[in-house]
Amino acid sequence: MAAAARLRAFLAEKDKIVVCPGIHDGFTARISIEAGFECLYMTGAGTTMSRLGMPDLGIATLNDMRENAGMIASLDRKIPLIADADTGYGGPLMVGRTVEQYMQAGVAALHLEDQVVNKRCGHLRNKEIVDEETYVSRIRAAANKRAELEGDIVIIARTDSLQSLGYDAAVSRLKAAIAVGADVAFLEGFTSKEEGEKVCGELSPTPVLLNMVGGGVTPDITVAEAREMGFKIIIFPGLALSAVYQSVAAAAKELKDTGRIRAVKGHLASPKAIFEVCGLKDAIAFDVAAGGKLYTKGV
Numbered sequence: 001m002a003a004a005a006r007l008r009a010f011l012a013e014k015d016k017i018v019v020c021p022g023i024h025d026g027f028t029a030r031i032s033i034e035a036g037f038e039c040l041y042m043t044g045a046g047t048t049m050s051r052l053g054m055p056d057l058g059i060a061t062l063n064d065m066r067e068n069a070g071m072i073a074s075l076d077r078k079i080p081l082i083a084d085a086d087t088g089y090g091g092p093l094m095v096g097r098t099v100e101q102y103m104q105a106g107v108a109a110l111h112l113e114d115q116v117v118n119k120r121c122g123h124l125r126n127k128e129i130v131d132e133e134t135y136v137s138r139i140r141a142a143a144n145k146r147a148e149l150e151g152d153i154v155i156i157a158r159t160d161s162l163q164s165l166g167y168d169a170a171v172s173r174l175k176a177a178i179a180v181g182a183d184v185a186f187l188e189g190f191t192s193k194e195e196g197e198k199v200c201g202e203l204s205p206t207p208v209l210l211n212m213v214g215g216g217v218t219p220d221i222t223v224a225e226a227r228e229m230g231f232k233i234i235i236f237p238g239l240a241l242s243a244v245y246q247s248v249a250a251a252a253k254e255l256k257d258t259g260r261i262r263a264v265k266g267h268l269a270s271p272k273a274i275f276e277v278c279g280l281k282d283a284i285a286f287d288v289a290a291g292g293k294l295y296t297k298g299v
């Protein structure tokens with residue numbers, strides 16, 4: 001089953017919540033696959049930081065995002081990838097190109113939001129949003145492109161309008177997005193569990209996504225609680241980013257302070273062990289099956 005169809009099947013399962021660790025590159029994707037997750041989330045913030053070394057301020061372009069998403073989606077085609085597509089990177093024509101390219105890249109779902117193109121992380125202050133008509137035209141462009149290509153990519157409509165317009169206007173934007181073809185709703189940055197529960201109830205039967213940003217404006221909600229509240233998807237965008245930050249910072253400090261890294265717990269993985277996380281055995285088997293001679297004696 002193709003990735004988008006698989007994700008749709010998950011969404012159709014009663015009482016199921018799709019749990020997605022946030023990953024930003026091939027290695028963190030592989031580690032999460034090895035941990036047994038059945039779906040992944042490619043964070044735009046993480047893609048911007050890992051590929052460009054820049055903060056989440058609308059700096060990554062369609063090319064940066066699509067290339068990263070395509071590589072990650074290709075690692076295991078059985079595992080659907082939900083990928084951030086920010087604002088769609090322009091007007092309806094650009095949104096159409098984004099959807100087409102994400103589909104070609106094998107992405108199962110993408111989310112599109114109503115911030116201005118020069119956007120920022122949804123958990124920062126003073127976000128600027130576009131008017132509702134412009135937002136709806138982004139979602140319509142996505143749905144039209146999907147129909148034109150006879151695809152089934154899952155369209156997730158995100159609104160960042162809660163911060164400036166309040167709950168009712170934000171939910172009305174999500175309803176307008178659903179009316180023109182969005183499959184899933186995403187209320188960014190809600191600030192109380194009551195609001196989270198309310199939006200699930202109000203938009204039902206449309207599945208609603210919960211963005212669990214550690215240290216963000218949304219209170220901490222566990223997977224079990226989110227399922228109970230009615231969410232169908234939960235993403236943890238900062239999962240790999242914060243782990244990488246903490247462990248690399250500790251290792252760098254250790255090296256700086258002591259001149260070695262072996263003392264840092266967990267840094268003793270051999271090259272071979274970590275290559276195995278990245279499909280070493282399958283890569284060798286593929287080469288050997290084709291008659292390659294490089295790895296017949298092992299590595």
Ligand SMILES: C[C@](O)(C(=O)O)[C@H](CC(=O)O)C(=O)O
Pocket residue numbers: 022042043044045046056084120121122123211213237238
């Ligand atoms: C979901 C998000 O768009 C992302 O890029 O992962 C961010 C998360 C973050 O910055 O931690 C967001 O705007 O919520």
